[in-house]
Amino acid sequence: MQTNVLLRNVGVADSYQIETYVQQGGYQALAKVLEEGQPSKVKEVVLNSGLRGRGGAGFPTGRKWMFLPKGVYPRYLVCNADEGEPGTFKDRVLMEHDPHGVIEGIIVSSYACEVEHAFIYIRGEYNLGYQRLRNAIDQAYAAGFLGKNIRGSGYDLELSLIQGAGAYICGEETALLSSLEGKRGHPKLKPPFPAAQGLYRKPTIINNVETLFNVPFIVLNGSDWYRQWGTELSPGIKLFSVSGHVERPGVYEVPLSTPIRDLVYDICGGPKDGVPLKAIIPGGSSTRMVRADVAMEARLDYEALCDVGSDLGSGAVIVVNEKTCLVRLVARLAGFYRHESCGKCIPCREGTDWMYKILQRIERGEGRAEDLPLLLDICNNIAGKSFCPLGDAAVQPVRSSIERFGEEYEFHIREKRCMVDG
Amino acid sequence: MLTDKSKEEIRRIRGEYPDPDSALLPALYLAQKDYGGWLPEEAIDAVAEIMELAPARVGAMASFYTLFQRQPVGRHVIYVCTNVACSLLGAEHLLEYLGHKLGVEPGETSADGRFTLVEVECLGSCGTAPMMQVDEHYFENLTEEKIDRILAELA
Amino acid sequence: MTTDRMVHLTIDDQEIGCPEGWTVYEAATAAGIHIPTFCHHEKLVPVGACRMCLVEIEGTLGLQTSCTAPVREGMVVRVHTSPRAVEARRANIEFLLTNHPLDCPVCDKGGECPLQDQALLDGPGNSRYVEEKRHKSKRYPLGEFIVLDQERCVLCWRCIRFLDEWAGDHELDLFGRGAGTRLTTFQGRPLTSKWQGNTIDICPVGALTSRIFRFEARVWELTNTPSICPLCSVGCNTFLGVKNNEVRRITPRENPEINDVWVCDKGRFAHSFVDHPERLTTPLVRRDGKLEPATWSEALDVVARGFKAVLDQDGSQAIAGLGSTRVSNEASYLFQRFVRSVLQTNNLDHLERMPSGATPLQSLPNLEHRDVIVLLGADPSTEAPLVELWIKKAVLRHGAKVIVINPHKIELSRYGGPWLGYRPGSGLALLNSLMRALLDTGLRDRTGRATNVDEVRAWLEPFGPDRVERTTGVQAAAIRQAAELLAQAKQPIILYGPNWLLEGPAGSAALLPTGAPSEQRAGLVRPALDLVANLALLLGGVEAGFVPWDHNTLGALEMGVAPDLYPGQQPVTDNRVRSRMASFWGSALSPVRGLDFDGMMVAAREEGLKAMWILGADPARHCRVAGNLLGQIPFLVVQDLFLTDTASLAEVVLPATSFAESDGSAINLTGRLQAVTAAKYPPGQARADWWIITQLARLMVPPKQQRAWAFSSPQHVLDEMAKVLPGYRNLDRAAMLAGGWQPPRPQEAQRRVFTRVNAVTPKEDPEYPLVLCTGRLLYDRGALLHHAEPVQHVVPEGYVMIHPGDAGQYGLADGDGVSLVSRAGRLRSTVRVSDEVAPGTVFAPLNVNDAPLSVLFDDRWTWPRVQVVK
Ligand SMILES: Cc1cc2nc3c(=O)[nH]c(=O)nc-3n(C[C@H](O)[C@H](O)[C@H](O)COP(=O)(O)O)c2cc1C
Ligand code: SF4
């Protein structure tokens, strides 16, 4: 049930050194595309593979690449390594254990998109990942995989590594660009979309680490190979970060459309200490929480999770057991979004603040009957009205928990204490 | 003071990017190192000058990001994640434990100037929760005993 | 990106046509459909941040910000007919109000606050917010002019964007993030931008308010009268907000041809001179050596008798009139008419004169589209701020380059364009050298229209950039870089200022001995003008515009306040013109060219000048020598707002009105005729210039000429001007009142010939090794500003700027107290060591300390040589 493609180097000694990587068959995809010399063919195979963005939104990668305006140069590629979505830690594993895989993914994708300067924007806290990447980039330059005239192909690529400094919003692609341009991390107006006008107002492709990491495998093995897994709309393999109340949390690689139950029970060893589960947040804190019993019947793909009223998101499965106070958990998440709202737009800036204050008050036992409809109203007034999707994300835990676990809130408000902790 | 080495490095980085302003993040990191872990007013002015940007622009930038400190910090900064996954496994309790041990509230620096305790959002260690970051290092699967050991080893 | 193509769309069931490239917000607004906004401002790049302007657009998911959505053919938009959009906007106001203080009753914005209006219109009736409000700083001064209330701020970014996009002064920004975001300056530092006042106007709430206006009045108590700012040659359009006969506030009045919707802080905040307690409120007559209050009839009687006595005894050549570059056209016109027809003399001049060969700038907005702007002895940032704003627009939005040719660096040097910092007196050589370098770039094809290029090449031979390096102090590389930029420029323009004109006498081969006839000296500005014309011709006949300092410099010249020119710059020596004027004015006129100011001073020294009338000028302050000579004139009459240095020498002082107290007109630097309207009554017995002149004329002229002086209002004077001035027949008063009227520009013969200008190196003087050059600061202690309390706080102490090399040589350090010594006098000052001044030169700003620099000048045409001693 688990596959061993993306994580094949994890656990190998010195997996982050270039020699190891090359020994394991690394930089073959790069050699192949340089030899063929047809960027458009690379784009095509990625398009056909049906690979979807692993950063959270699930946008088909090949289609995104096709949006690049013809004949406009320079173009840039940005690898989004800001990984800030609570519950998500898969990119970290790739960068720490297989940095050359990340780099090869970037080079091959840059080649496909005719990019001359690529950037990795890594979150500031990932120091080990930063050092491993720094080292790997230097090695790749030294080996002629980066820089001028890569391996005699005539193709030039610069790769810059830049460290974020603690702002979740900078994972949002346009905010990331602002940050990379040396500005406060505020999202930018779309359109123009980055593919048309992104970094330094030039065409820019932004992809998640895992997304780009998949590309060399697809290039080497073909799109049919990739489509042996998953569904028509969710093909391939995916990393899942599992956390919370399970016996063996961690990052696992499984085909898309694997049942959640298999992941939680078989791979992760089931509920921690055998305590029954209450809720699952299947795709990171920005996706709606689902009752555990409902979730256990669902599969891990974009469509199936949509059917149970949630999303695949970044593939961060947070498992919550019965002994957890959901009001408290949601208040904590509301605090997160309040803290991470960039402050540019009114609905998100004021709405997240307001929601947080109400939830805290309920938790303190000072809730009022009118607070639940008020909270839902605030959710409605943020969702779809804010400047960027952070506002929409902030609403998800609040709205889904009130809708699906309303009794816990009602208890809190009525009894002025917690249903679980007492 | 911004060291000559940092100035040199900032100049080099400015040249690495299509737009020199992109060097602002790394420049602030370098300055923060030079100034003992935080960015006093003087540090912002120094960065502004070498980056050829208005101090307001640089100060505003620094204030956006949580890893840039605008207040003095202790010799070590301890970041404790209390986001969902860590919280599900007892992070709040550990934060309290640390606070008690160091005699500080989150956001404060211990009286001996050794530690600053900070509560932070998810650091991507959810699979090895609960966790804390001390300076640049992650410490995971924490217990009280483990914390005691780690602190003891730090100068 | 507006094009000519029209797009048709439906907004709230209304069919609308608008140009392609507009936004939905613009289309709706043009059609009278109101959409609320906070972050959007028509003069700023849209950011779509506040989400206040959300509308529903058929066929798109979710709501869209109308301020950023471009119109499309066939688009269907719902603003007020979409329940979803209405609800979203209501909710947005609710969100904003959760943390907005409820202090409208004490807020300066109350009554003109978009948030207040919006809350009443769309907002929720009552608040569902029961949590504690966030607390931030209130009443927090950001420097001398502005106070910030962070709690009221809605974080719309308008102020930040204005300062950034227009002024290039990134001083305000957001600090922190999310709900904790605060608007402020870095570390609360005072704002220094000269444009900061505009943030008050564009702030949609009462977060940024004026420290000057604070608590002066509620806005609805003000009467706002359209006016023109009198403080520089731009003539920004303004409103004077008056309460209880005092000017409380000045706000900009939109005029796309001049100030757009902005005004500089000097114009906005420096109005208190109008209501200053030291304003003259009654005529003064000298009795027993002391100036004492008198009635108008007493004072005018003394003047009339005084003038008559001189006319009878010494003849009309013993009388002179000195006019002003600050008074209205009507005043200037009547003044020269009085001097010419009643006093029968052409002894008439004004200081700060624009040379008649100079051409005014054609348009301010066009500056935005210039790709290379040459500033020649002109510093728009201090002399004519709005010019700077348009130049910054060219730089910041379109990447224009600025070449600064000036002995000291100016603010506009900051965009990295070449700075050719020459030693005063070597400017002609420098410009020749620049032309030589330009020819070396092979720009021949541009000069097609010129007939003598090859000659020029030969003349310029000795001016190779390397060769002038020593005399000018300018690096050859900088000259070449400037030449390179100019050679590639598609739309260059040259702007030159009064300081450039001084290069003529100083650097010209035709240097005259002191004591030469004054007309000849004045003519010495020619070489400086010729060189400008040469450069413009070499660049292919590009525009070169003069940027004067004073409000009505062009008006004074155009009205004929000059020894040799009648109104409309018609020569007094032309018999036909003279007889026309004589018939207009009902009196014979002198055919003799009059004395200019220097001539008057020579005459005073030789005791040939017995009476003089000075209107709105203070030569005693600007030139110590002149002050002494004025003191020797037996009958001096001065008309002004304050008891100036000059006025205290007078026999009779007549209290005049300020721009805020009388109707009139002025001509700005682009030649636009603009109306100034009285906004309040003058203090005490002060009277309008036209009235004073008219009254005096009636006392002096014989009965049959009384009709010729029957003016009962400045409008009557304007009627006569329209008849007398060539081209003014079609004067459009409505236009003049609305946005200014542009008289037809005289058709200039296109120059095709280069004029040879020889440049000499001024002789060194080992005893006085440095050259002093002066210039203006934005805020100084000049005549009017001196009486504007709020800006006095930001005027620096006097200083003298010296190059580090020279400082080293003379053992001077930053902050040293020194004496500046010239052959004429000495002055105390403080050293500022800076590489922003050319070597061999010292720079000292005019009018900042009490001892005027004028003591160092021995004539007003050459920069004095000085030594700086500890
Ligand atoms: C608030 C917010 C935070 C985000 N954080 C991340 C992130 O940390 N990493 C990431 O790859 N994408 C993140 N995204 C998604 C990016 O905007 C973008 O869609 C993604 O990087 C595109 O890459 P992909 O197509 O390969 O997924 C975030 C989006 C939002 C709205
Ligand atoms: S929704 Fe608005 S305030 Fe929130 S992060 Fe996006 S732009 Fe910033």
Ligand code: FES
């Ligand atoms: S006015 Fe459109 S978003 Fe602010």
